[in-house]
Amino acid sequence: MQTHFTEAQLRDPDTSVANQILRTCVHCGMCTATCPTFVLLGDELDSPRGRIYLIKDMLETGRPASEEVVRHVDRCLSCLACMTTCPSGVNYMHLVDHARTYIEATYRRPVHDRALRAVLAAVLPRPALMRLTLKGAKLARPFARLLPRKGMFALRLRALLKLAPATVPPASPTEIPASHPALGTRRARVALLAGCAQQVLDPAINEATIRLLTRMGVEVVVAEGAGCCGAVTHHMGKHDPAMASAAANIAAWTRELEGPGLDAIIVNTSGCGTTVKDYGFMFRTAEPGLRAQAERVSALTLDISEYLTKIGYAPTRPAPGLTIAYHAACSLQHGQKVTAAPKTLLRTAGFTVKEPAEGHLCCGSAGTYNLMQPEIATRLRTRKLENIRATGADLIAAGNIGCMTQLAGDTMPVVHTIELLDWMAGGPAPEGIATHGA
Amino acid sequence: MIAQPAPKRDVMARRDIIVAGLGRLVPETGLIADPIRLKPYETDGLSAYRQTPMAVILPETTEQVAAIMAFCHREGVRVVPRGAGTSLSGGALPMEDSVVLGLMRMNRILEIDYADRCAVVQAGVTNIGITQAVQAEGFFYAPDPSSQLACMIGGNVNMNSGGAHCLRYGVTANNLLGLRIVTVEGDIIDIGGAHLDAAGYDWLGLLTGSEGQLAVVTEVTVRILRSPEGARAMLAAFSANEIAGACVDAIIGSGIIPVALEFMDRPAIHACEAFAHAGYPLDAEAMLIIEVEGSVAEQDYMLDRIRDICNRFDPVSLRVSQSAEESLAIWKGRKGAFGAVGRISPDYLCMDGTIPTSRLAEVLGRIGAMSAACGLQVANIFHAGDGNLHPLIMFDANDPTSFHKAETFGADILRLCVEVGGCLTGEHGVGVEKRDLMGVQFTDIELDQQRRVKSAFDPGWLLNPSKVFPLKPEPAAA
Ligand code: SF4
Numbered sequence A: 001m002q003t004h005f006t007e008a009q010l011r012d013p014d015t016s017v018a019n020q021i022l023r024t025c026v027h028c029g030m031c032t033a034t035c036p037t038f039v040l041l042g043d044e045l046d047s048p049r050g051r052i053y054l055i056k057d058m059l060e061t062g063r064p065a066s067e068e069v070v071r072h073v074d075r076c077l078s079c080l081a082c083m084t085t086c087p088s089g090v091n092y093m094h095l096v097d098h099a100r101t102y103i104e105a106t107y108r109r110p111v112h113d114r115a116l117r118a119v120l121a122a123v124l125p126r127p128a129l130m131r132l133t134l135k136g137a138k139l140a141r142p143f144a145r146l147l148p149r150k151g152m153f154a155l156r157l158r159a160l161l162k163l164a165p166a167t168v169p170p171a172s173p174t175e176i177p178a179s180h181p182a183l184g185t186r187r188a189r190v191a192l193l194a195g196c197a198q199q200v201l202d203p204a205i206n207e208a209t210i211r212l213l214t215r216m217g218v219e220v221v222v223a224e225g226a227g228c229c230g231a232v233t234h235h236m237g238k239h240d241p242a243m244a245s246a247a248a249n250i251a252a253w254t255r256e257l258e259g260p261g262l263d264a265i266i267v268n269t270s271g272c273g274t275t276v277k278d279y280g281f282m283f284r285t286a287e288p289g290l291r292a293q294a295e296r297v298s299a300l301t302l303d304i305s306e307y308l309t310k311i312g313y314a315p316t317r318p319a320p321g322l323t324i325a326y327h328a329a330c331s332l333q334h335g336q337k338v339t340a341a342p343k344t345l346l347r348t349a350g351f352t353v354k355e356p357a358e359g360h361l362c363c364g365s366a367g368t369y370n371l372m373q374p375e376i377a378t379r380l381r382t383r384k385l386e387n388i389r390a391t392g393a394d395l396i397a398a399g400n401i402g403c404m405t406q407l408a409g410d411t412m413p414v415v416h417t418i419e420l421l422d423w424m425a426g427g428p429a430p431e432g433i434a435t436h437g438a
Numbered sequence B: 001m002i003a004q005p006a007p008k009r010d011v012m013a014r015r016d017i018i019v020a021g022l023g024r025l026v027p028e029t030g031l032i033a034d035p036i037r038l039k040p041y042e043t044d045g046l047s048a049y050r051q052t053p054m055a056v057i058l059p060e061t062t063e064q065v066a067a068i069m070a071f072c073h074r075e076g077v078r079v080v081p082r083g084a085g086t087s088l089s090g091g092a093l094p095m096e097d098s099v100v101l102g103l104m105r106m107n108r109i110l111e112i113d114y115a116d117r118c119a120v121v122q123a124g125v126t127n128i129g130i131t132q133a134v135q136a137e138g139f140f141y142a143p144d145p146s147s148q149l150a151c152m153i154g155g156n157v158n159m160n161s162g163g164a165h166c167l168r169y170g171v172t173a174n175n176l177l178g179l180r181i182v183t184v185e186g187d188i189i190d191i192g193g194a195h196l197d198a199a200g201y202d203w204l205g206l207l208t209g210s211e212g213q214l215a216v217v218t219e220v221t222v223r224i225l226r227s228p229e230g231a232r233a234m235l236a237a238f239s240a241n242e243i244a245g246a247c248v249d250a251i252i253g254s255g256i257i258p259v260a261l262e263f264m265d266r267p268a269i270h271a272c273e274a275f276a277h278a279g280y281p282l283d284a285e286a287m288l289i290i291e292v293e294g295s296v297a298e299q300d301y302m303l304d305r306i307r308d309i310c311n312r313f314d315p316v317s318l319r320v321s322q323s324a325e326e327s328l329a330i331w332k333g334r335k336g337a338f339g340a341v342g343r344i345s346p347d348y349l350c351m352d353g354t355i356p357t358s359r360l361a362e363v364l365g366r367i368g369a370m371s372a373a374c375g376l377q378v379a380n381i382f383h384a385g386d387g388n389l390h391p392l393i394m395f396d397a398n399d400p401t402s403f404h405k406a407e408t409f410g411a412d413i414l415r416l417c418v419e420v421g422g423c424l425t426g427e428h429g430v431g432v433e434k435r436d437l438m439g440v441q442f443t444d445i446e447l448d449q450q451r452r453v454k455s456a457f458d459p460g461w462l463l464n465p466s467k468v469f470p471l472k473p474e475p476a477a478a
């Protein structure tokens, strides 16, 4: 569609990219139908096309972000269902990322909003700090009922306390940078993004990943100096810390690449995978050396389900007679377009796999969204769980810790796909799974 | 930019009072009146035309719609109804002094009656949403416009939308049983219902395709049909448009009615393949998607006969889809065609006319010559079975001369459709886009007669008044 940027505006590389994206959009409106916030709120302004238009107007006029624009952009889950639907190939992700950075630079948020964002941006990427905070939150949970019933601030605090797990697992040895040698003949060497929040909330995921891969003859290295992928701060529009996290990972993996060598970089939290696969774009204006490194890292990055499909997975245990509701994380299905691999692997492992209705709709987790927008997130969670329950499955499998936390606490256990695959290939049964028949 | 009626000065002067009055009729989030948030509502699927409205209101019930209409009627405020905003003819283009009445919050399925094969849904339910609600029981809603994922049933009724499968199942008008409407004065009226024919005049027929000019549709009773046992699509590729056109004629002439018979020319094939990866024949000049349905034996019989006919026209390739996924991909390409053109061109105008199928090759030849003359590319998509042609004119909206050329080119194509015995609009409605061309198809007397129908429902011309008819200083009296 038509845009109205001046020559001078277009000389800014970020604006020029935004212009190209906007020019690809033909304003057809197909994307509105699959957008979770449009489905719930029924307002063009809470649809992808409406947000694109708000962002376009904000960037064209060059005025600072206003409360009105921020309200609707903040409600965006970055689930990227719109990108799956768009027939025109509009890169909404890059547009909204740019808008978030623009907002962060030009808009002054109310003080409690700013405080919450600062805390999340500081705590989530740092496992030790996060563990401490969760323990604190656990202690604070009984006081939740003292919070006022209404108001965004109280709602958010309540959401925060609710998400804190009842027991905080102790730190896992997989957190420490180390190389885990292949069992038997080594067929490949990969780096595993150990992540940040995930290893605090559920260290079993990395443990299962390492167990399964090493058993399959793959050496797994948790690289020294690698940490948070940067997604948490990136989605808040906090450009510099996000780039710093990404740069640290690029440096760490480049050392491995140029030293002992790497066949792939494995991510088992799809939210992070989407970001790591985008490093090449994030560093597009960096000096050529760093840009090339970032591109190489992105090109080597695979979701664990993609990698297992590539090297060939086979179970060793008999089928356990369990039915799984496969929850497709948005970052996996829309962000990375990985749709068939996890389901095929689970079927190969001997599970019956059911796909809930409205599988394209986000569960409401969306990184820190469930903390920032608790009302919409809760409605999406309820809707998702209803659809999942209707499958009649025994348990839920997902490939993203955010979704797992969001869907936990209902009637069905939630596990990571990799835990099930590891179990069927000789690993221990995931915690909380009734192992009848196995 | 398209001409609009002059804003009513008295309405503009009382803007704040009117906005405050509207605010009392819906929950707080249902009224939008600040300039920044109004902007995304300034246009619909035809984004070359834009005008920011005075306010947008998003009711949740028929009663709220009635209150809004009564209020606007009393205040003399113009109202532009809007569904999903996917109109390609600018049907939801606002006016400066208008209130946009958005029905997207009314998105509930109210009743499904499998025994009587009908469903009652609110106007803001998407077209595909109806099928999704009933498919588990083996039913579907037949009309399937390309935008069916997003477009809403209220808009379908107002534009009498069609779709690829209309060849077999008819357009919206043939699949409707009843409507709940709100009149311009704010009265709620039920028309038709879950039975076949209504007593008295055929109000349903009159309201279907009335482009939001006669009343606001809030609930729709549609017929749902038993899903066929199965369906299979076949791709037939040819070395020239003329040959493909002749093949269409031969298929229809043989008495076979496939459920869908779609034509795409070379640029359309390439654009859609890039999006859908359906294995379209990139070496062909023209392609037909032919779909048949029924039991496997029925499908095989029909496909065999169609294959025999196609073979008489020396096809470049013939391929029958082997699986449900393959059929899905074939249709994904066709249904995403308009957006897919967005990959090869920043903007397009999607024209919508009808022509006699026998003139297809000639019309495409002349469109090709026009395209060369004005220097704008065009991709042609054609519901070949029922003669509904969609040329997509590619242009660059950031270049004003390019847009002007595209508009002129489009108008020339539609004139050509009328000249060969076709008509100005197949299924997208007249909207603002074809408004000024109505004189090509109708005489002044005919147009005035139609204007009188509008005046009978809406004497003050408050409902979507800038559409369908060439602007005229004085509306004709009823
Ligand atoms: S589907 Fe794509 S092209 Fe259409 S409005 Fe949405 S983003 Fe734009």
Ligand code: SF4
Residues within 6 Å of the ligand: A034, A035, A036, A037, A038, A046, A047, A048, A051, A075, A076, A077, A078, A079, A080, A081, A082, A083, A092
């Ligand atoms: S990313 Fe998700 S929430 Fe955001 S606009 Fe796209 S579909 Fe809607």
